[in-house]
Amino acid sequence: MALLAAIGTEGSISAAARKVGLSYKAAWDAVDMMNSLAGDLLVERVTGGKRGGGAHLTGRARELVAWYQAAQAEHQRFMEALARFGPDGTRHLDLLHSMALQTSARNCYEGVIGAIESGRINDRIRLNLDEGISLTATLTHASTERLDLAEGRRALAFLKAQAVRILPRDAADPDSASDGLNRWVGRINHRADDGALAEISLDIGPRVRITGLADPDASDGGLIPGELAAACFQAADVLIGTMD
Template sequence: MLELQGAIWFRAGTQDWGGRDRIALLAAIGEHGSITAAARAVGLSYKAAWDAIDAMNNSAGEPLVSRAAGGKGGGGTRLTERAERLIRTYRAMETEHARFVAYLDKLGGALSEANPDDIHLMRRLMIQTSARNKLFGRVAAVRGGAVNDEVTLTLAGGQQVVATITHESVETLGLAPGAEAFALVKASSVLIGLPDPGMRLSARNQLPGMVARVVPGAVNAEIVLDLDGGGTVAAIITNGSLADLGLKEGTRALAIFKAPSVILGTMA
């Protein structure tokens, strides 16, 4: 049975201010007057809480949270008038949104016949990023480190993408074996190479495929590679490299990119 759920996010142009979790953080700051206590109340680390606050302040273009200087009674943190108004607005909108979702749920009928896989695909299609390459898969392994963790993502076609991200990001995104996630890689971060058994590279990601499309430009060319097993990866290379490698449709090639060039994301 299809279960309807939803969440509200504030946006200003192309900038996300935040959603339920960040509003909860703001509300906790207003209640406790302390970042430490607020972070504990919503289940965040002190650093993650301040990172979220900095992101909200930057997106709003004005402070939503201000830090009071320490004194005899110690310093504290308080919400600005804009933040308090934002919380009230969000809660009012959330109430109306809950009524709307309840109304849709009552419709039953056509919605109950909707294929959950189609709904899931719609969520994927709505993800918008500036990265040219967006690869979906499931976490195969997470190897912890002192600061950064190595996350291996298995794509639908069976190939694997390795990403190096902070341990804090792994925890925040809930990345664990079996979790669904997606990898973002800019086309400018992807190198193209020709298969060579003797070639050794330090880049962790070397995905084999076949050139599906070549789009030449004045200086650079876009190469789109059909990966073995499914999916595509696009790369931007110079016209000189295009000529040197002899790339054309049907040429076997490798999409090569480093693990730190991969950004991981999840769908909330």
């Protein structure tokens, strides 16, 4: 919304990006995403002309910015009222947000970003969950900027069960040489077979559980409730989101 408002005042995406502290590529990606989500153009690009082209907001975008600014003012009043309940008010609100979120991903985790290793194209994000448990996700640098990720910020991680491979604890994963491999060890809580695949849930900690798939006919066996097993998944398969 800050980018949209800046485009409205600056008349170009590059100038708006500088004003709000985004890279030029991140701003263009954000505009493309907003146009796609809206179903209508929010930002129209103009080429040529005396000023060499630029960008301007459509009527729909101007309405959206005005609505957002009004909603922000109401939200600020709400947060001031919430503060009168003390620190528990915000904590309860965060929990309600997490509970209301619905995705197709079977595995959803909330944690704090412990480290960001930046690269020219991709960044590696370490999300600290509970009791020393962490996972690594790989995002494009543009996504890191767009989500405004930083160490110490709370974030959500999503992982589809199909992306998690469950193996006996001591079995070697063929992708173990990959530096983007996450490997958690836990105790099998549940197993369900459909003949082609076995769906298995592991308790990694008191409040961390992961569900993945295994080959029910694997010769190494041992994947039965109560036994220890390993859950392996690639950092590139983890999606990161934020709640604010």
